[in-house]
Amino acid sequence: MFCRPQGKSWQKDLRAVADVSLGGLRVFADEQHTIGERLEMDLYLPDGSSVTIITEVVWVDTLEAGAAAKFDVGLRYIDLTPDDYRALDQVLAAGEEI
Numbered sequence: 001m002f003c004r005p006q007g008k009s010w011q012k013d014l015r016a017v018a019d020v021s022l023g024g025l026r027v028f029a030d031e032q033h034t035i036g037e038r039l040e041m042d043l044y045l046p047d048g049s050s051v052t053i054i055t056e057v058v059w060v061d062t063l064e065a066g067a068a069a070k071f072d073v074g075l076r077y078i079d080l081t082p083d084d085y086r087a088l089d090q091v092l093a094a095g096e097e098i
Contacts, residue, residue, distance in 0.1 A: 003027060003043045016068075017043070022089060024055065024076035028069035033057045038078065045091050051084035053077050 003017055003025070019026040025043070033039070037057045044050045055075035063072055080088070 003041045005039055005041060018072070020092070022085070022092065024058070024074065027073050027075065028071070029073050030070045032071060033060055033073055035060065039075065041075070045087060049087065051080070051087055053084065054079035
């Protein structure tokens, strides 16, 4: 599963999702974010569909030099439509790879 900030470049700003649940997700990023910052994200599901979610940064960890990214970022969902929630729930219930 991948995500990117909405409106950003597909090639340059695509981020691997490290963990996802119905409450939020964890991503790797090269940009530093601050706790409380809101990000509108496109989340790409394994079936090729996507959902747009508004998230809030809840934690940020700096990664060691040489890691795949500079930061490990925890995001919680602020706004997720009922249809997008159902789509995400179906992916998680099916145990599909993230």
